[in-house]
Amino acid sequence: MSGTYTVVRTLGRADVAHDILEELPEWFGIDRFTHEYVEAAAKFPNYVAVGPESGIGPDGGAVAFEDVLGVLLLDQRYPTSAEVHLLAVRRKHHRAGIGRTLLERVENDLRAQGVRLLSVKTLGPSAYDPGFDQTRAFYTACGFHPVEEFPDLWADSPCLLMVKVL
Numbered sequence: 001m002s003g004t005y006t007v008v009r010t011l012g013r014a015d016v017a018h019d020i021l022e023e024l025p026e027w028f029g030i031d032r033f034t035h036e037y038v039e040a041a042a043k044f045p046n047y048v049a050v051g052p053e054s055g056i057g058p059d060g061g062a063v064a065f066e067d068v069l070g071v072l073l074l075d076q077r078y079p080t081s082a083e084v085h086l087l088a089v090r091r092k093h094h095r096a097g098i099g100r101t102l103l104e105r106v107e108n109d110l111r112a113q114g115v116r117l118l119s120v121k122t123l124g125p126s127a128y129d130p131g132f133d134q135t136r137a138f139y140t141a142c143g144f145h146p147v148e149e150f151p152d153l154w155a156d157s158p159c160l161l162m163v164k165v166l
């Protein structure tokens with residue numbers, strides 16, 4: 001699969017996340033979170049992986065949401081750190097390197113800006129959930145380290161903070 005998609009950075013495209021999230025109910029099954037992510041896509045930088053037929057422009061403006069194979073929303077609150085706010089890849093393209101490629105592109109851009117730390121919050125291991133076992137395996141394979149599980153940060157689920165030094 002490597003080489004058959006391109007990663008582009010866009011801004012203000014709320015629609016890029018919605019379709020993919022609906023496809024992945026095991027991870028994004030709660031409506032209010034999906035709504036929050038779609039709103040976040042409108043304000044955070046989006047990195048999207050698109051297929052070869054997308055006809056995308058350099059700013060991502062022309063991409064149709066059905067051409068988006070994966071999306072990463074980046075939240076940067078401080079000059080030297082940033083957070084992966086959302087990362088999702090269409091189910092039929094899982095395990096084809098798209099998630100890793102999206103992260104690598106983000107990490108390269110952040111390093112160039114002097115950012116030193118990338119974090120992500122995901123479901124902690126004390127909640128039984130095979131889907132999120134895979135999610136944590138992915139972040140571990142991409143160089144993230146677990147820091148702490150916070151039982152009360154989120155209303156219903158334990159939150160695991162993972163970090164990567166860039």
Ligand SMILES: CC(C)(COP(=O)(O)OP(=O)(O)OC[C@H]1O[C@@H](n2cnc3c(N)ncnc32)[C@H](O)[C@@H]1OP(=O)(O)O)[C@@H](O)C(=O)NCCC(=O)NCCS
Nearest residue numbers: 087088089094095096097098099100122134135137138141
């Ligand atoms: C997690 C996710 C973004 C990973 O993207 P992906 O494109 O499928 O992952 P990649 O192909 O880039 O995988 C990179 C490496 O991560 C690890 N990995 C990925 N998926 C894995 C799985 N299901 N089980 C174990 N390890 C896995 C592997 O080491 C893999 O390398 P390899 O295939 O050479 O062995 C994607 O599966 C997804 O959208 N999952 C549902 C939503 C989600 O969990 N989002 C994150 C919420 S915080």
